Amino acid sequence: MTNRKALTEYVSAFTHSLVEQGVSDVVISPGSRSTPLAYACMKQEGLTTYRQIDERSAAYFALGLAKASGKPVMLLCTSGTAAANYFPAIVEAFYARVPLLVVTADRPHELREVGAPQAINQVNIFGSHVKWATDLPMPETENQLAFLTRHLHRSVQNATSEPRGPVHLNVPFREPLRIDLEQDYVSNHEIAHLGGERSLNAESRTFLQQLLKKEKGLLIVGEQTQNMPKEFWTFIEKLDWPVLADPLSNVRGNVPQSAKSLIIDSYDALLKSERFKDVVKPDAVIRVGPPPVSKPLSLFLAAVKPETYVVFDESSMLRDPQSVATHHIQAAEKNLWQLPVENKSPNAYREKWTQASHLYWQVVERHCQDELDEGVLAKVLFDRLDHCDLIVSSSMPIRDVDTYFQTTERDIMLYANRGANGIDGVVSTAFGVQAAKKRPAYLYIGDLAFLHDMNGLIASKMQETDLTIVIMNNDGGGIFSYLPQSQEELYFEELFGTPTGLKFSDAANMYDAQYLSAETAEQFAAALDEPKTKPVKMIEVFTNRENNVTTHRKLWSRFDEELAKR
Template sequence: MSEREILSQYVYKMVASLIQNGVKDVVISPGSRSTPLAYAFASTKKIKTYRQVDERSAAFFALGIAKAKGRPVVLLCTSGTAAANYYPAIVEAKYARIPLIVITADRPHELREVGAPQAINQIRLYGEQVKWSVEFPIPDEAPQTLPFIERHIVRGVTIAKTCPFGPVHFNVPFREPLLIDFQEELVEGNFKSSFTGQLVPSKAATDMFTATINETMKGFVIIGELALGTDLQQLWSFIRKLKWPVLIESLSNMRGNVPDDCEQYIISTYDAILKNKAFKEKVIPDTVIRFGAQPVSKFLSIFLTESMPKNYIVIDEDPMFRDSTAVSTHFIHANIGSWLKDLQIENTIDFGYFAEWQKAEKIARKHIQCYTEVETDEGAIVRNIIENLPNKSDLFVSSSMPIRDIDTFLLPTEKDLQVFANRGANGIDGVMSTALGFSQGRNDREMFLLIGDLAFLHDVNALIATRYQQCRITVIVLNNDGGGIFSYLSQSTVEQYYEDLFGTPTALQFEEVAKMYDMEYVQIKDLNEFGKFLDSEREKPLRLVEIFTDRGQNVTAHRNLWQRISEELEQ
């Protein structure tokens, strides 16, 4: 065979193996060395191709698609610093447990470390941030080459989607010439499929779990952000059976579409009520059970470390279970599944203890529901946004203050509202890109992004993706001219350096950005205007809503709310 025929067979074998193992989406950034694979993906009808010229943004875009669809997404780029630009999103994918198949094209071995252009050391480039990394062979006629490719792709995809989900890396070197012969039909590989199993706890684990529950009079459940594909009905069934207070984070997506018979158990205002010392002393638990990641709330973490419950049971699909508080006493390695239904649970919870949680929740909800401080306060704005979002909406939320305000002001609702964020590494980078990618995977729902001005600026290149594929999203920018969260932290007390190092005002507004990307733009100055805007006829698929707020007023208003809740808790 000619070199071109060998290369063509090689890249189409890669694409066929990926498709055969359930991959349906690929995000491609332009570059010369990745040409053979880019052609193979683009010419294959069984895989959907997305484009983004900025590799850093492309990686978060792919992460968003994978987060929305709950299955691996391929990333493809050329060699050199293009591959390095994937790094932030790969870090997020690892800690957020998102399956990505990262393919970096590379120079051949003879061009490495000899001063060749766009040639860096890409072997294990991402270190421990990926679950697995492999160097592919140069395309050749050796009989072992194609079977190697096929089986290593099976291994990589399987590893990416085995609990805990995460990224894997294929480094693929190519020699020139880089053109291929296009093929209309893919040849199915000899390796047919790879099956993985569900993680079910052992009998010893369920016996311990059941016995602990049945011996507990004072306990509560924490539900944080859950693994992709979690069956929420299994948790609702468990809550009905257990009848304990359940502290539900907004990212669990169990505050929306709440079953009527479970609403009484939900504690959604825990961050506010756990600021009160007297209340905390009344609800010290014997047992805490946690599903999912540790919630955003700092005050919940403080309460756990102060109360040191006798039993703190973490259920996690990763043996490297998450426990930043160092309070856990038991770990169960398992998925959330039907095994929860089989537990023989007796209702032993102390009614007076439960009543304290319910009373505090009622007080906090009352204050939050009637919360309107000033027009430029982000808390009141976020509450108004939540109330006006239509049914069947997805809300992607930036880290920093937006996610904290959502966690405070999103109360349990019958509305089908789901909330998502990049909380693996908790960064503000890549938020726009992730949200745009997420919108591609959930195009049957209305998509919104809530983001601050600095996070928006940090990732404004994300909007380049809207020039290459259809996107439909409403971006809501809370513009407080800087880093709002630092106003709540001790850094704000050092006035001499605060604005230069932490406040970092830019004095920028974003109407011209909206024009650049053909977005419908509106500036909201009154709380009632947002609802009217949503009720009006949509002019364009892309919308940018800019709301100006004041950092100083935000802090005062939030603290006033917490103070009012605390004062009533002590009555």
């Protein structure tokens, strides 16, 4: 794709997307850097263009337009102090709550802060007087149109949701700035925005009710920090779609017997099999909660590109890094459970998933008898838990849960810090969860994450607690062994393995915690069964990093073979 073609597509998608979302007016101030978008605005059907030489006047004019029409108005100017001249009207719009889409053209990064003419620092230039600001990517590569239209979608949502206000989009362009006025633009990157603030509007309800009639549908449940309401269980039993339950969905625990076959807890493993993926392509997907941990699932969805992929997200920041969603419903997910749904059980599509899942757990059973790795050990833990909470660290532990935590009626809830996926502060978060729930809590954590927040143990000296900490000590950053760079021996251990040679019995002594260690599944089971004698019980499990990788892979290929036999 030539630069000009990419540029033309980018700005066409830009204006097209805004019009799709109800923007009908743009106020343009002349300038060079904004040329591509200015042309696109002129060409765009459904967009009325106004011109005003002085950007300050332009912005105040747009404010009047937006105020009276009740619709968001786009402003477009070139780079430099042009942007600064918008400022007074932006401040007014912020406090008067008037929706503006302030688009400032900018120099490319290599011309910023080097004394180039009309190049000032435009990133976040309006500070706390816009509701949201973003610095968009340069129009250079393919595949960025979906990202662009989602950002525009977010901008309009942000500007028009209460309290309404201005939003700033900074758009860098590199020369040459001429677009191809003959080039057609076919929109295929739009995402539909349905549904209102807290409850669903009529359009969303109708749309969803139609969708729920489909047979080949998937319901994906991401992290939930509270138990699902009863309506959820009634809803999924009637719907009879496979429910792909993220480790943090908290619908793998406390599961009614009648719903057990609906909860697919093994999809992370199942979707590693090409064989299986081929036969379970969905027609419709609905997701609630953040994107699941599972990489095979996100790869599957990105490859399949379901015709309809609805995401419930109350924020204008749609969590959809692969840009696969087709519909964004900005409303609380509880609205979904309240929709009427015809009973379509038994659903043949769902049964395919249930059977594969059943087979998977048979393979796991045998695997656990033959092999020893962190996952096998983790399962020893998971199978014992009841009337308690389990906190897991990022990196490998959360993935072990994905692979080895089987749906259960037992009363157990899971927590992890997946907002930013840090390995810091997990010990302290576990103490916090326990303090809120006031029942036994278990922390399942790797050695590096534990080391990171060892200071958190001091909480046990300051307050009552009941925490069992299971440390998987593989002497370093286990997850890196799964990454491509692990093939390169040079520098690998220094940079990624970060072996510390530390053992944590001393930490236990220091904080007066009960300490046990284990190397086999039997030893680990015995350590778990050992009565708890202190507020904090620490079980250190010594494992082998390389072994973890090979046995994990063995499990997956074993399952694939079994599947082939069916």
